Amino acid sequence: MIRVVVVDDEHLVRAGLRLILEAAEDITVVGEAADGAGALEQTHRLRPDVVLLDVRMPGVDGLTVAPEVIAAGAKVIMLTTFDLDEYVHRALRAGAVGFLLKDTPPRELAAAVRTVAAGNAMLAPTVTRRMISSFAERGPARRDAARQRLTPLTPRELEIVREVARGLGNAEIARRLTMSEATVKAHVSRALAKLQAGNRVQLAILVHDADLL
Amino acid sequence: MIRVVVVDDEHLVRAGLRLILEAAEDITVVGEAADGAGALEQTHRLRPDVVLLDVRMPGVDGLTVAPEVIAAGAKVIMLTTFDLDEYVHRALRAGAVGFLLKDTPPRELAAAVRTVAAGNAMLAPTVTRRMISSFAERGPARRDAARQRLTPLTPRELEIVREVARGLGNAEIARRLTMSEATVKAHVSRALAKLQAGNRVQLAILVHDADLL
DNA sequence: GAAGACCCCTACCCGCCGTCCGGGCCGGAC
């Protein structure tokens, strides 16, 4: 049995959610709250599996308490009427594993609770859509290309180029890796030649695009 | 009525999918294919709304034809047995708006078809989960922070720092912006002081994190 | 209208970066 706490400032919405979720055999609503503070208290006392959390609420809002609720051991599904990008960003960064609009059909709402309880994630279709877009354009395309370009480097060279990409000077790198500054320069020089780069800045850019640090 | 084409090399799978989808009142399966070439032909001939495309197939596989199928005007949902990261990356980059595992319950499969037909996206819960993780850590958090740090720069300074971030040398920047190399150095120096950076490499990193170019 | 603040430009000095050259070390080929 999946134990759920419902949080929303309008009791009508709470009642509706309770009705929908209790209709499912494997879900039980063990508590309700009307604001962030109540949500946190209920979570600590009742130890639910999943907390449905409204984004906008008087007092402490949903996005603010989400991290603490999660820290208390519950999975969080954010609920909102409008799917603003900023809400989504903050929610996901806060650790929420679900983000649904309030017009979600009852059946999918229950499915989302089960999905989240099972350790997976569920987003509203419109959110998923935008996420895919940003993923496709800023996805691992450039990352893989950059990694490909870095392959001719020897392990030692790569190690040094990484330090370069952190913005360190040759002297600093030499101290950290316990070698002469001249040696660092030699490695950097070789890397520049292999990658056909003119600057150490270009090395740094490559490493960053490759997502190494 | 949503028109669907089903593509899989095993006719047993095709039959199963047809059975599941035809059970929905608002969905009809108008065609089947066993490989990528067939999928493309069917798509051009039948003009379906949605194409369910298996990833691994003999001959032309699903990931390869996906872009052409999409170009032909259909939405694509990728189907696979194993949710390997690489499949997901390639599929989404190819423009697929759905990615489901073959163990998806019939009800959700039909829901996915409707979701996609409506212009939205649907991913398997495990995929969504991993996507959120990578999004949360590498989200716009650092980007906004970096932009914030860059605000004290004057327009001219920012312009020059951008060129620095492209890996250009001071001389090259001077030529492109038609000014003395000494001027470039002064601007860079001011930027370094304002941002408390020690290197031009660190400037480049900031600009890259801010997603400017 | 004068002071001040801000931005843009320029000229010189020094330290760091990058190149060229060379040596020691370990692996495989024969």
Next chain:
DNA sequence: GTCCGGCCCGGACGGCGGGTAGGGGTCTTC
């Protein structure tokens, strides 16, 4: 063994990068 090639190290030079000081231009502010 010997040769060979790749990798890691080091030293000495030229050039680029960065710091400092200062001049001219425009817009606010009193």
